[in-house]
Amino acid sequence: MARSRPQDLAAVLAPDPPVEPPPAVGDLAQALSRLRATIGGTTYPLVMPSAEEAKRIGAALVAQLDDYLLPRLARLDAPLLVVVGGSTGAGKSTLVNSLVRAPVTKAGVLRPTTRSPVLVSHPSDSSWFRNGQLLPGLTRTAESSTDPKTLQLVSAPALGPGLAFLDAPDIDSVVDRNRQLAAQLLAAADLWLFVTTAARYADAVPWELLTTARLRGTVIALVLDRVPADAAGEISAHLAEMLTARDMGGAPIFVLPESVLEGNGLLPEDVTRPLHDWFAQLAADSNARAAVVKQTLDGALAALGPAVAGLAEAADEQATAAKALDERVTAAYRTARRSMENGLQDGRLMRGEVLARWQEFVGTGELLRTLESRVGQLRDKIVSAVTGRPAPGRNLQAALESQLATLLRGVAADAAEQAYAAWQAHPAGTALLEPGLQKPSPDLPQRAERVIRDWQQYVLDLVRSEAGDKRVVARGAAYAVNGVGLTVMIAVFTSTAFIPTGAEVAVGAGTTVAAQKVLEAIFGDQAVRSLATRARTELIKRVNVLLDAEAARFTDRTAAVGLELQPGAALRQAAVEVERSREEVALTGTPS
Amino acid sequence: MSLVDRVKHALAGDDRVDAEQLVARLDALQRFLRVTDPYLPDNDLVAAHTLVERAGSRLALSQDHTVVALAGSTGSGKSSLFNALARLKLSPVGVRRPTTGVAHACVWGPLEPANRLLDWIGVLPRQRFIRESALDGDDEAALRGLVLLDLPDFDSVERGHRLEVDRLLGLVDQVVWVVDPQKYGDRVLHNAYLRQFKQHSDITIVVLNQADRLSPSDTDIVLTDLKRLLEEDGLTGVPALATSAKQPGMLNELREALEKTVAERQAALRRLSGDLDVVAEQLATTIGPPAAEDEVDRATVRQLSDALAASAGVPAVAAATAGAYRHRAIASTGWPLVRGMRKLRPDPLKRLHLSTDKPDAALEAEPVARTSLPEPDAAQKSAVGLSVRAVAARAAAPIPPVWAPALNTASRSRLGDLPDALDRAVAKTDLGMSRKPLWWGVVGLLQWVLTLTAVAGLGWLIAGYAVRVLGLPAFDNPKVGEVPLPTLLLLGGLLVGALLALLLRPIVNYGARRAGRRAEQRLRGAVTEVAREYVVAPVREVLNGYAQAREALTVVRSE
Incomplete structure (x- = not known):
C-alpha cells in the first residue's frame, strides 16, 4: 500500500556516481573544521532576543558537524544510517523489531518507552559504528540501559549489509533529554524514517521537524502506523495533502494498519512487507545507497550557509549592543564632567585657595592679608560694573574641601543614576546590571577627599616653586611704576616752582611706600589669578580621572563579556569557504 | 474505598468556599490594585487586573x-x-x-x-x-x-x-x-x-x-x-x-x-478562589515587612534641611540681619554729626529685599515679592540632591526594592518648586527687625540733647565773637572753674557724644549677634517646614500607600 513506487527512487536520485577528487573533499573537510571552530568560539553573552535563538542553533550546528558531516565526509562509502524517529507512542520500536524480525529493542505500554537509542546493523558493519567516528558523543554499549548518553549496538543478520537502523527516542514526551537527543540523532541520519499514527499525524511538533528536514533536503520516508482499517484511505489522502502543501510531495508514505502483535511483540510479516521490500532493495543497490547518502549530505551542507548567516547577524547585533551600552555610559559621564567644570567656573574658589597657600607660604601679616583679598574683591566689582555682569555677593563660608567634595559626590551620583537608567531601558543592559551600580561606588567620598587633598598638595608645590618668582616680578613692577610716579611728581613740583622741602619729600616718600604696597598687591593679585587658572585645570584633570574610574564600573561589564570587534565577519568568511568547497566537490553531480 | 468514594472525598476535601469571604477577598484585591497603581510597574499587576474583571463578570452571571x-x-x-x-x-x-x-x-x-x-x-x-x-x-x-x-x-x-x-x-x-x-x-x-x-x-x-x-x-x-x-x-x-x-x-x-x-x-467559587491564591502568591513578592510612616528619621531630615538652608542662603540672610541691626543701631544712636554718612552705605537687609516695616498680620495676606538673594552655586545644588536621595534611600531601606523607583520619584516630584518655596519661606519669615528697640530712642534723644548743648555753646561763643568784632561791648561769659561756660558746653557736648558712641559699640555688636542668631533660628524653622512639605510629605504618601496595600494583601491571602 505504498504511495510512490520505490523503483523510481534510484532512477531519480542517481544518474551516475561522480568520481570525487580526494583533494576537493579534503578541502571541504578542512573548511568544515574551520567553520566548526569559528562557531564554537562565537559567544552571545549579552541577553537579547536573538541571542537565545543563536545559541541554540549554534549548538545544533556544532553537534551536526561533529556527529554527522565530518565523519560522513571522511567515509562516503560507510553504511547508510536510517534513523527511525517520531512521537511518543507511535510504534517506532515495534517497527524496528519487525523490520529485522527480532526483538532488539524493548517496546512497552508506558510512555515514553525508549530511553537510550538502539542501533541495529549487520555484523559486518558493526565495526564502523563501533569505532565511534559517527556520533562521537555517545558511548557504545552492548546491553540496553536508560542512560541517554549511550548507544546500544545490536547485530542482526536478517538485515542486509550496508544498511543500519537507529531507534531514536521520541520527540515530544515530558522527558526533555529524549527530545534533544532525538533532534541530534535525526541530524545525523542519512535517511529519516518518520513514524506517525492516525491519531498524531496532525500534531504540531512533528511537522516542525519535518519542515526542518525539507529545508535541509534530507531524504524522508513516512510511516503511517496504527491506522484503523476503515479509515486508511481517508487518512492517507489527508496526509498526502498536507505533505504536498508543505512541498514534500515526493516523500513515500507507507500505511500500516492497526494489527494484533504476534507473540514476540512483532508486527505480522504481511503488514510490514512493502516496507521490508523497499529497504531490501535499497540495501542491495549500492548506487541507490550512495545517491541517498550524497543527497542528504549535500542538502545538509547547503543548509549551513543560511544558518550561519543568521548566527553572524546575531553576533553583529551583540557587538552593536555592547557599543550602544558603552555610548550611553560615556554620555552620562560626559554630562557629569561638564557639570563639574561649570561648578568650578566661579574663579573665587580657586583664587581663595591659591591666595591662602601663598600667604601662608610667605608669612604675610594680617593687615596685608586683608589688603590683598580686598584688592581682589575690588577688581571683581569693577569688572562687573564695566561688563554689566552681577558680582557674586555671597561670602565663602564653607571650607573649600567640603564644597568640592559635595560637588563631586553630587555629580557622580547623578551620572551613576543616569547611566543605570539608560542601561535599564536596553534589554541587554538590564541583564548586566546589579543594584549596587545605581549609586556611586561606596568609597567615593574617601576617594574624592583623597583627590582634593592631592590637588591641594599640588597647589602648595606650585605656590612654592612659582610664587617666589612672581612675587619678585610683582615687586619689581611695582618699583618701576612707583619710581616713574615719583620722578613725575618731583618734576611737577620743580616745574611749578614749589620747591620741595623736606616735609614734602617725606610725605611724598610715605605716599610712595603706601602706594608701593598697594601696587604690589595689585600685581600680586594678577599673579594669583594666573596661578588659579592653572590650579583649576589641574583639578579638572584629576577629577576626570576619578569620574573615568566611576564610569569604568559600567564599561568593565561590557568589556568583561569579551566580544571581539567584528564577530560576524569570521563566521561569514568560514561559511563562504564551505560553500565554495561544496560546489567544487559537487556531490550530487550538478553544480548548485 | 471505592473509586467513587475517593472522588467524592477529593472533591469535598476542601471546606466549602464561602461566597462572602470570596467577595471580601476580591474587594481587597481591588483595593490593593487601586492603591498600588501609581507606584508599581504595570507588568506585575496585569494578572490581578484580569482576575478582578473576570471574577466580577462570573459572579454576576448565573450561579446555578x-x-x-x-x-x-x-x-x-x-x-x-x-x-x-x-x-x-x-x-x-x-x-x-x-x-x-x-x-x-x-x-x-x-x-x-x-x-x-x-x-x-x-x-x-x-x-x-x-x-x-x-x-x-x-x-x-x-x-x-x-x-x-x-x-x-x-x-x-x-x-x-x-x-x-x-x-x-x-x-x-x-x-x-x-x-x-x-x-x-x-x-x-x-x-x-x-x-x-x-x-x-x-x-x-x-x-x-x-x-x-x-x-x-x-x-x-x-x-x-x-x-x-x-x-x-x-x-x-x-x-x-x-x-x-x-x-x-x-x-x-x-x-x-x-x-x-x-x-x-461550588465549582465557580473554587475556581475563583484558586485563581486568587495564584495571584496572591505572585503579588507576595511586592510586599514585605511593615514600614512605619516616620521611617524617614530625624537625622536624615536634619541633613536635608541643612542642605536646603545653605542653598536658600540662610547664612547670608542671618549675616545681613546682624549687619542691618548694626547699621540701624548706629544710624539711631551714633554721633549725630556723622550720622548722615551712614546713609551713604546700603542697609544689608534692604539690599536683599527683605526688610519690611509692616506688622506681622499683614504679612500673611499679601502676595510676597521675590528676595534678591543670589542663586545657589553648584556645590549647594549637589548637596541638596544628595540629601534628597538620602531621604528616599532611607525610606526605601526596609521595604521590597520594587518600591524604590516610586520613592525616588516621589522625593523628587516637587523639586522644581523648591527654590521658589524656599525663597517665599525666607521672605515671609519675621526676622524680628520690624521694631526698633526702645533704648535706641533713648540714646538717640540723649545724643541730640548733647548735640544741642554743643550747638548752644558754639552759638554763645560765636555771639561773643560777633559782639567783639562789631565793636559792641563784650559780655562776660560765666565761668566754671577756669573754663568759660560756652566752651565747656561746646567741648563737653562733643566729647561726651563721641564717648557715648564709642561705648555703645560693643553693646551694639552684641545685639547684632543676637539678632543674627535669632533670625537664623527662625529661618531654619521655616526651611524645615518647607523640607517636610515638599520632600518628606510625598515620600510619606508612598509609604502610606504601601501600608494600605499590605493590609489589603493580608486580606486577600487569608484562606
Whole structure:
C-alpha cells in the first residue's frame, strides 16, 4: 500500500556516481573544521532576543558537524544510517523489531518507552559504528540501559549489509533529554524514517521537524502506523495533502494498519512487507545507497550557509549592543564632567585657595592679608560694573574641601543614576546590571577627599616653586611704576616752582611706600589669578580621572563579556569557504 | 474505598468556599490594585487586573450553572466522550485530524439562563445544545445546571485551536483533562497545561480515555504511571479515571463525579478562589515587612534641611540681619554729626529685599515679592540632591526594592518648586527687625540733647565773637572753674557724644549677634517646614500607600 513506487527512487536520485577528487573533499573537510571552530568560539553573552535563538542553533550546528558531516565526509562509502524517529507512542520500536524480525529493542505500554537509542546493523558493519567516528558523543554499549548518553549496538543478520537502523527516542514526551537527543540523532541520519499514527499525524511538533528536514533536503520516508482499517484511505489522502502543501510531495508514505502483535511483540510479516521490500532493495543497490547518502549530505551542507548567516547577524547585533551600552555610559559621564567644570567656573574658589597657600607660604601679616583679598574683591566689582555682569555677593563660608567634595559626590551620583537608567531601558543592559551600580561606588567620598587633598598638595608645590618668582616680578613692577610716579611728581613740583622741602619729600616718600604696597598687591593679585587658572585645570584633570574610574564600573561589564570587534565577519568568511568547497566537490553531480 | 468514594472525598476535601469571604477577598484585591497603581510597574499587576474583571463578570452571571470543559490533545476522544455523556450525537467525530475546530456546548436544563453565561464565554449560538427533553424523564435531572464544553485541541498544526483553548480555559469553572494511552506523556500536555493548574487541584479531573484498547492489567499500569506524572506536575489528589466512550459502562464514575460537582454548586467559587491564591502568591513578592510612616528619621531630615538652608542662603540672610541691626543701631544712636554718612552705605537687609516695616498680620495676606538673594552655586545644588536621595534611600531601606523607583520619584516630584518655596519661606519669615528697640530712642534723644548743648555753646561763643568784632561791648561769659561756660558746653557736648558712641559699640555688636542668631533660628524653622512639605510629605504618601496595600494583601491571602 505504498504511495510512490520505490523503483523510481534510484532512477531519480542517481544518474551516475561522480568520481570525487580526494583533494576537493579534503578541502571541504578542512573548511568544515574551520567553520566548526569559528562557531564554537562565537559567544552571545549579552541577553537579547536573538541571542537565545543563536545559541541554540549554534549548538545544533556544532553537534551536526561533529556527529554527522565530518565523519560522513571522511567515509562516503560507510553504511547508510536510517534513523527511525517520531512521537511518543507511535510504534517506532515495534517497527524496528519487525523490520529485522527480532526483538532488539524493548517496546512497552508506558510512555515514553525508549530511553537510550538502539542501533541495529549487520555484523559486518558493526565495526564502523563501533569505532565511534559517527556520533562521537555517545558511548557504545552492548546491553540496553536508560542512560541517554549511550548507544546500544545490536547485530542482526536478517538485515542486509550496508544498511543500519537507529531507534531514536521520541520527540515530544515530558522527558526533555529524549527530545534533544532525538533532534541530534535525526541530524545525523542519512535517511529519516518518520513514524506517525492516525491519531498524531496532525500534531504540531512533528511537522516542525519535518519542515526542518525539507529545508535541509534530507531524504524522508513516512510511516503511517496504527491506522484503523476503515479509515486508511481517508487518512492517507489527508496526509498526502498536507505533505504536498508543505512541498514534500515526493516523500513515500507507507500505511500500516492497526494489527494484533504476534507473540514476540512483532508486527505480522504481511503488514510490514512493502516496507521490508523497499529497504531490501535499497540495501542491495549500492548506487541507490550512495545517491541517498550524497543527497542528504549535500542538502545538509547547503543548509549551513543560511544558518550561519543568521548566527553572524546575531553576533553583529551583540557587538552593536555592547557599543550602544558603552555610548550611553560615556554620555552620562560626559554630562557629569561638564557639570563639574561649570561648578568650578566661579574663579573665587580657586583664587581663595591659591591666595591662602601663598600667604601662608610667605608669612604675610594680617593687615596685608586683608589688603590683598580686598584688592581682589575690588577688581571683581569693577569688572562687573564695566561688563554689566552681577558680582557674586555671597561670602565663602564653607571650607573649600567640603564644597568640592559635595560637588563631586553630587555629580557622580547623578551620572551613576543616569547611566543605570539608560542601561535599564536596553534589554541587554538590564541583564548586566546589579543594584549596587545605581549609586556611586561606596568609597567615593574617601576617594574624592583623597583627590582634593592631592590637588591641594599640588597647589602648595606650585605656590612654592612659582610664587617666589612672581612675587619678585610683582615687586619689581611695582618699583618701576612707583619710581616713574615719583620722578613725575618731583618734576611737577620743580616745574611749578614749589620747591620741595623736606616735609614734602617725606610725605611724598610715605605716599610712595603706601602706594608701593598697594601696587604690589595689585600685581600680586594678577599673579594669583594666573596661578588659579592653572590650579583649576589641574583639578579638572584629576577629577576626570576619578569620574573615568566611576564610569569604568559600567564599561568593565561590557568589556568583561569579551566580544571581539567584528564577530560576524569570521563566521561569514568560514561559511563562504564551505560553500565554495561544496560546489567544487559537487556531490550530487550538478553544480548548485 | 471505592473509586467513587475517593472522588467524592477529593472533591469535598476542601471546606466549602464561602461566597462572602470570596467577595471580601476580591474587594481587597481591588483595593490593593487601586492603591498600588501609581507606584508599581504595570507588568506585575496585569494578572490581578484580569482576575478582578473576570471574577466580577462570573459572579454576576448565573450561579446555578457549572461550566465544565473537556480538554485534551487531538485524537484523545473528547468529542466522543462529549457525545457519550450527552447520550446524543452532538459533536462531530471523525478520523481526519484535527476534528473539532470550535467549542461546542451542551446545557442540561433550560437554555435561557445559561445563554448569557455562554455569551460571556464566547460559544457561538449554533454550537449550543440543550439536553433535557420529555423523553428523558428524570434520568438527566441529576445533571441539571451542567454546561459541558467540548474544546478544540491544543497541539495540532492549527495554531488557532490552541489560542481558543487558552482563552476558554481561563473562563471555565471545572476542567476534565482527556488523555489517551498514546499521548498521556506528551510534553505539551504536562508542561504547558497541567502544571499551570497546580492551584486548582480541587476543580480538576483527569480521565484516561480509550481504555478499551488496553487490557485491564495494562490499564492499571498506565493509570499508575499517569498518576506519577500528575504528582510530578504538582496535581496531588486529583482523581484519575479510566473511561471509554465506546463502552458506556465505563462512564459511570465520571458521570457521578459530574453530578456531585453540579449539586454542590461550588465549582465557580473554587475556581475563583484558586485563581486568587495564584495571584496572591505572585503579588507576595511586592510586599514585605511593615514600614512605619516616620521611617524617614530625624537625622536624615536634619541633613536635608541643612542642605536646603545653605542653598536658600540662610547664612547670608542671618549675616545681613546682624549687619542691618548694626547699621540701624548706629544710624539711631551714633554721633549725630556723622550720622548722615551712614546713609551713604546700603542697609544689608534692604539690599536683599527683605526688610519690611509692616506688622506681622499683614504679612500673611499679601502676595510676597521675590528676595534678591543670589542663586545657589553648584556645590549647594549637589548637596541638596544628595540629601534628597538620602531621604528616599532611607525610606526605601526596609521595604521590597520594587518600591524604590516610586520613592525616588516621589522625593523628587516637587523639586522644581523648591527654590521658589524656599525663597517665599525666607521672605515671609519675621526676622524680628520690624521694631526698633526702645533704648535706641533713648540714646538717640540723649545724643541730640548733647548735640544741642554743643550747638548752644558754639552759638554763645560765636555771639561773643560777633559782639567783639562789631565793636559792641563784650559780655562776660560765666565761668566754671577756669573754663568759660560756652566752651565747656561746646567741648563737653562733643566729647561726651563721641564717648557715648564709642561705648555703645560693643553693646551694639552684641545685639547684632543676637539678632543674627535669632533670625537664623527662625529661618531654619521655616526651611524645615518647607523640607517636610515638599520632600518628606510625598515620600510619606508612598509609604502610606504601601501600608494600605499590605493590609489589603493580608486580606486577600487569608484562606
